[in-house]
Amino acid sequence: MTTERSTRTTAAERRSRTISVAVALALCALFGALALRLVRLQVTHADRWRSLAVRQQQPLRSVPAYRGDIRTADGAVLARSVRARSAFCEPRHMGRRIGGKRRPPTLEDLRERARQIATALRWPPEREHALFERLRNPARAAFCWIARRLDERAALRLERARIPGVGFKNEYRREYPSGRLAAQLIGFTRLDAHGEIHGATGVERAYDRLLAGVAGLRETVRDGRGDALLHEGHLISPPEDGATVVLTIDSYIQGVTEEAIARCAERWEPEGIAALVLRPADGRVLAMASWPGFDPADLRGLTPEQSRNRTIMDTFEPGSIMKPLVAAAALEAGAVHRHQMFSCPSPWRYRGRTIRDVHALGRLDLAGVLVHSSNVGMAQVGLALGPAGMIDLLRRAGFGRRTGVGLPLEEPGRITPPERWSYYSTTSVAMGYELAVTPLQIASAFAALAADGVRYRPQIVERVTDADGRTVQRFE
Structure with missing residues (x-):
């Protein structure tokens, strides 16, 4: 019996030792796995988890840059940024806060x-x-x-x-200290999907990248759950303020021009008006105005007609204002001379086409043809210049292509392609028909008459300066 009891005791002890060893091995495996995990966290992947913690606790916040000013050549501020x-x-x-703790x-x-x-x-x-x-x-x-x-x-x-x-x-x-002055030219801004300001029209759009500057980055420190903003972190990169765009516009001339077209609108009630003041000596635009206008600080109820820069977006048949250009080109080419006489009956027929003046004007020299704006006389001048000469005139005047003034949505106008030109085209263009031009195109062409035949590209921006006032880009 003693031997049987001893055998049972030995078996129990073996089971106990086996369980103890199993538990010890399990604990060793557990602590081994934990140690391996800690090594991976603290050593092998330390940089990854440290970076994740930083991203959670120190997210980066964009620091807005100052959007640059738009100014006139004489220093008037048309658009600027103010803190808001x-x-x-x-x-x-x-x-609600209950017992000192917010629920x-x-x-x-x-x-x-x-x-x-x-x-x-x-x-x-x-x-x-x-x-x-x-x-x-x-x-x-x-x-x-x-x-x-x-x-x-x-x-x-x-x-x-x-x-x-x-x-x-x-x-x-954005703030507009000069109110409605040059509104269609400077344009306005819109907020994108992220609430950032971007130019939508006009100079604001054309020079958006320069005006916008570059946003900076700042750390913001929160707790691990992202709940509480503990304090502002350090500035990682400071914002770079936008450039100032200085226009060729003169604020006084612009104001006088806008007053003039407002009086015209009140008297004649037109659908729209465009007006330009261009300096022939270098192509600088001193005034660029459209009616109806708008207030860029209040865009509620704004219509496309109000925001339309008609000087570059509207096209029209120039009609009789084309005649001085045709006469100048014919004189320059030697196709006619100043004292040449033209017979101007009305009606006048040429190859089956009938051309009329208000009444018969008899015989006129070239000056008389222009003074009386004779269609019959100018058709004869156009025929003397010929199709090749007329096409060359349109090319040199800049018709049928954009002026390169650097504003968005500029129309190129329209001319008949040379391969579709006919005798009809020669007489039509001489009278200002069969083509469409913008106000800026026709103003630029007439400026060439006043500049001894030299046509300068219209210029609306004089220079761009950085935040310290240094000129970084000049337009000539």
């Missing part, structure tokens, strides 16, 4: 916050409801824009409301 505060919120921090928000909490924000900003009910829908969206629990680039009074009202979870970010908005 944009309001945002963190909906997950908009719950996760309920739908009623969010509805109340939307009401408080709308009241401070004096929003109508539909905007309040739209804000509430954004606040309740789980995808926006961490961050939600309320309104970008508020005016200072609205921002101050919202700040004084002390609404939980609401914060502000400094940005820039």
